[in-house]
Amino acid sequence: MKNHEVAELLRNIAQLLEIKNEIVFKIRAYEKAALVIDNLDEDIEEVWKQGKLDDIPGVGEALTKKIGEFLETGKLEYYEKLKREVPVNMEELGRVPGLGPKTILKLYKQLGVKNIKGLEKAAKNKKIEKIEGLGPTVEKNILKSIEFAKSSGNRFLLGTASDIAEEIKDRLKKLNYVDKVEISGSLRRRKETIGDIDILVTSKNPEKVKEFFTKMNNVEQVLAQGPTKSSVRLNEGIQADLRVLPEKIYGAALLYFTGSKQHNIVLRKIAIKKGMKLSEYGVFDKKTNRFLAGKTEEECYKKLGLRYIEPEIREDEGEIGLAMKNKLPKLIDYNDLKGDLQMHTKYSDGNSTIMEMAQAAKKLGHEYICITDHVGETFKITNSLNEKRIKQQRKEIDRINKKLKGITILQGGEVNIKDDGSLDLKDSVLKQLDIVLASIHSGFKNPKEKMTARIIKAMENPNVDIIAHPSGRLINQRPGIEWDFDKILEKAKQTSTILEINAYPERLDLKDVNVRAAVKAKVKMSIGTDSHDADQLRYYMLGIAMARRGWAEKKDIINAKPLKDMLKMLK
Numbered sequence: 001m002k003n004h005e006v007a008e009l010l011r012n013i014a015q016l017l018e019i020k021n022e023i024v025f026k027i028r029a030y031e032k033a034a035l036v037i038d039n040l041d042e043d044i045e046e047v048w049k050q051g052k053l054d055d056i057p058g059v060g061e062a063l064t065k066k067i068g069e070f071l072e073t074g075k076l077e078y079y080e081k082l083k084r085e086v087p088v089n090m091e092e093l094g095r096v097p098g099l100g101p102k103t104i105l106k107l108y109k110q111l112g113v114k115n116i117k118g119l120e121k122a123a124k125n126k127k128i129e130k131i132e133g134l135g136p137t138v139e140k141n142i143l144k145s146i147e148f149a150k151s152s153g154n155r156f157l158l159g160t161a162s163d164i165a166e167e168i169k170d171r172l173k174k175l176n177y178v179d180k181v182e183i184s185g186s187l188r189r190r191k192e193t194i195g196d197i198d199i200l201v202t203s204k205n206p207e208k209v210k211e212f213f214t215k216m217n218n219v220e221q222v223l224a225q226g227p228t229k230s231s232v233r234l235n236e237g238i239q240a241d242l243r244v245l246p247e248k249i250y251g252a253a254l255l256y257f258t259g260s261k262q263h264n265i266v267l268r269k270i271a272i273k274k275g276m277k278l279s280e281y282g283v284f285d286k287k288t289n290r291f292l293a294g295k296t297e298e299e300c301y302k303k304l305g306l307r308y309i310e311p312e313i314r315e316d317e318g319e320i321g322l323a324m325k326n327k328l329p330k331l332i333d334y335n336d337l338k339g340d341l342q343m344h345t346k347y348s349d350g351n352s353t354i355m356e357m358a359q360a361a362k363k364l365g366h367e368y369i370c371i372t373d374h375v376g377e378t379f380k381i382t383n384s385l386n387e388k389r390i391k392q393q394r395k396e397i398d399r400i401n402k403k404l405k406g407i408t409i410l411q412g413g414e415v416n417i418k419d420d421g422s423l424d425l426k427d428s429v430l431k432q433l434d435i436v437l438a439s440i441h442s443g444f445k446n447p448k449e450k451m452t453a454r455i456i457k458a459m460e461n462p463n464v465d466i467i468a469h470p471s472g473r474l475i476n477q478r479p480g481i482e483w484d485f486d487k488i489l490e491k492a493k494q495t496s497t498i499l500e501i502n503a504y505p506e507r508l509d510l511k512d513v514n515v516r517a518a519v520k521a522k523v524k525m526s527i528g529t530d531s532h533d534a535d536q537l538r539y540y541m542l543g544i545a546m547a548r549r550g551w552a553e554k555k556d557i558i559n560a561k562p563l564k565d566m567l568k569m570l571k
Helices: 003-019 024-038 044-049 061-073 077-085 101-111 116-124 135-152 158-173 206-214 247-258 261-273 297-303 319-324 354-363 387-403 448-460 485-495 512-521 534-549 563-568
Strands: 178-183 196-203 219-225 229-234 239-244 276-279 282-285 291-293 368-371 408-416 435-439 498-502 525-528
Touching (some): 003 024, 003 061, 003 077, 003 101, 003 158, 024 061, 044 061, 116 135, 158 178, 158 196, 158 534, 178 247, 196 206, 206 229, 206 239, 247 261, 247 276, 247 282, 247 291, 247 297, 282 297, 354 368, 354 387, 387 408, 485 512, 512 534, 525 534
Parallel strands (some): 196 239, 368 408, 408 435, 498 525
Antiparallel strands (some): 178 196, 229 239, 276 282
């Protein structure tokens, strides 16, 4: 699928247009189309071949021609022309948090900055601080952001890599000469960012599998081909490795290639202590080299005297000791979620109607959802609802609840936490909502003490049920706020405030270490997709993955409970 590739192309065009100071409507059209295509369930190439590109919301005649040209030729002349007009590497500079198109334009015009290397040189030579409207603080923050961008590297979001890998897995499963297919590596452990894709296969015809894999239509380059392993670079830019293995050792190989490295090291040490050897080829008697286990992961763990350990927690953070004592947590299952507690509709900044969201959620098996459009009086960036529009929305939700059976729609709202910790809507209005989410949307670089106090004050408001995307991070784009998370947990427990695990691929916030701390502190959490389109509701699986990585059980997540029980857990 080239959905992500097309979406990135449109985003880059939007940024270049913004640098050129084109009309806002034109810029937003490209941004909206990018968002919709990135979250499209269908293959964009198939839609194009069927002549149905203009059926996609936000894709009109002009964009249909441009997307078609790109899919047919691999290039878009309009984009190439823009790059010639604005010779700035947006792909690079766009990875630097806090560096928007207007600042990039200013840096280009006054300092000739075209890429990260030029940006870093200008900052270190203290040239940026001399530019009007920027100054020494901005320069300092840019240097920090460059380091963040470098450390992020060329890693892919879990959601993006997962979609690509699952598509390949589905293709391989359909082959009649393939028996078993499984994704391994950090992707199987559900790490928030992924370096490459690892897939393990058993087959009666290994050569035929390798040939199929290297000739897939999204393969850009074949990197290597050996007796058991083939490596390719996909059109999306990520490397994918395929290993074809004998069934006898498949479990041992899956265990080894899933990792983590530290988890495997400890397992090997346990094997040695027990007079055995463990490798990707199986478990062996150390003295006789007799094969003891390897067909499944379960039998490998059992041979080492351990209970099976779920992939998400294989990080050498105490899970092996608990497996020895049979005291592993019973992680929340991917089928346990009863509802979604964060989503946005056309009432604020979403693309879908309330009915469309409800119908899509029902198809996913949800029993309830909460519509949490942005609400507020002064924070207008997200088209926030005032009291009048909140009442209007309530009437529509009531109508749909009477009409649509099998799912219950709650009315919530996401209110902005202002700089002083107060909320952007009066308490008398917030009381009208079923669930109130509070979140930070500005001032991310404020000091630790201020940000901690800001969230704590919001939690002290009796109307606030959930703190949404608490750290405010955007993976590979913006680090989270500096905060005293222990104090946050203490106040959350004291006020019975729920902390959200935001399942949106760019957020995954709370991250796993915070989830684990919340579990330990007995602070309850919710999972919300933060969907702005009905197609994005499927992201709830990523939220569950983060919960599992943080050792969360079903009891720790409020929307893993039926509606009545969930509501009782709110303030």
